[in-house]
Amino acid sequence: MSIKLENVAIAVRDLDAAIAFFTDLGLTVLGTDTVRGEWADTAVGLDGNHVKVAMLATPDGLGRLELFEYLHPAAIDTEPTRPNEIGMHRVAFSVDDLDDALAIAARHGCYPLRGVARYEDAYKLTYVRGPSGIIVMLAEALTQPRE
16 A cells, blocks of 8 residues: 655634735645535544635645635634654744744744754754744754655
């Protein structure tokens, strides 16, 4: 059996705001749709679900992020995820320039949880609280990968 990661899906309060945040960081919208119907109820395990959805891709074409906003049933607000909670933790991106990425995030009202850390001589990185409280890790490599 072969397996590959298809995408990471994240429910958001405001799809347009989430799309704006991630596209400003450099992702591209592959498509948007409104989804509902018996097939969706079966796949998701939620009767009567109706969502707006967007599929985004990283510039290298290898990563995909599916964002969706529930129209029905109403989305359930929860406390923002904390870094030590069990379950879906964060979505992580490598960036060429962490300072630029943080400036983009700040334009969307998204800021680091604490600050920027340095992991040895390998990375500068931080967790920001993104749209809908999503934890987004941004990391800049400080050294070039070996080939």
